[in-house]
Amino acid sequence: MTVLVPIVQPAALPVLRPAAAEALNVTPEQLLQRWLVGLSPSTIRSYRRGLHAFTAWALHGAVEPVAAVRLLCGLDAGRAGELVRAWRDTIAAAGKASATVASYCTAVSSVLAACRRAGIVNWTLEGVAPRVEPRQDRSGPRRGDVERLFGVVDDRADAGDRYAVRDACLLRLLYVAALRRAEAAGVRLEDYMHTDNGPALMVKRKGRKERQPVLVSTSTAAAIDRWLSIRGADPGPMLQRIKGRSSTSGPLSGEAIRKIVAVWAHRAGLRAVVRPHGLRHAAASFVAQRASLAELMACGGWASLSAAKRYIDAHAVDRQKALSILEV
Secondary structure (H helix, E strand, O other), X not given: OOOOOOOOOOOOOOOOOHHHHHHHOOOHHHHHHHHHHOOOHHHHHHHHHHHHHHHHHHOOXXXXXXXXXXXXXXXXHHHHHHHHHHHHHXXXXXXXXXXXXXXXXXXXXXXXXXXXXXXXXXXXXXXXXXXXXXXXXXXXXXHHHHHHHHHHHHHHHHOOOHHHHHHHHHHHHHOOOOOOHHHHHOOXXXXXXXXXXXXXXXXXXXOOOOOEEEEOOHHHHHHHHHHHHHHOOOOOEOOEEEXXXXXXXEEOOHHHHHHHHHHHHHHOOOOOOOOHHHHHHHHHHHHHOOOOHHHHHHHHOOOOHHHHHOOOOOOHHHHHHHHHHHOO
């Protein structure tokens, strides 16, 4: 008996719209662009430097980083790993700080991870970034030096110095609010508000895409209000350059903030070099000696203990006390 098997016609494939078709035919150029869009501005700058550095080392001529991405995607995991490690060792031997080398390697590994997720390669790079080692002393000034610094700035502000009024606000954001330099520079006028818990700023924290509410102290709020009476109510960055005698123009850059801190430290007669991040470090160290772990982490906005511990100074007196306890 013959069994007739009906012929099943394959279902017609749906017709994709242009945007959907483009998404399925992703190219390394498109992938690189999409990958960068999902990062924070500071991370984009750091990763761009890393990709450009690798491209300049690996390829002849002035070519874009996408050419290096194509090169790595055309290799297997072993050969790509050897290539990136050779580059890593070269820039480390040239004197780049371990943190910089790690950031550069992470940029390459991250874009290749995006390539794997898109199905362009079936592997990822692992273990290419070096261990980050501290290269410079980031410890901040002692409490006495901080009080001396603030005293000089506040005295000049009380005397009517418009620069001092602004800088007293800046220094309190860096020390009392324990903000990073980029966080302080990024605060906008509309980010300042009064909440049920007290005055606060909406701050773009490191590694976060959205602004986070950060409470500020009474003295910091007073310094902000005093500066705003000079700055005016125009929207935009809260900390601005002072132009002439009666106006402001443009935001303070990170480099400008570094110079402002150094100038006031010199005027206060401080011997040690004082940096913006040093003030944040000093704040964390001072809180760590007098408050709980939860209060320390809240001070700097850290999500983990390991991140907070980097900013705790190892005082010689603490070491001596520990040794006296362990003495046999």
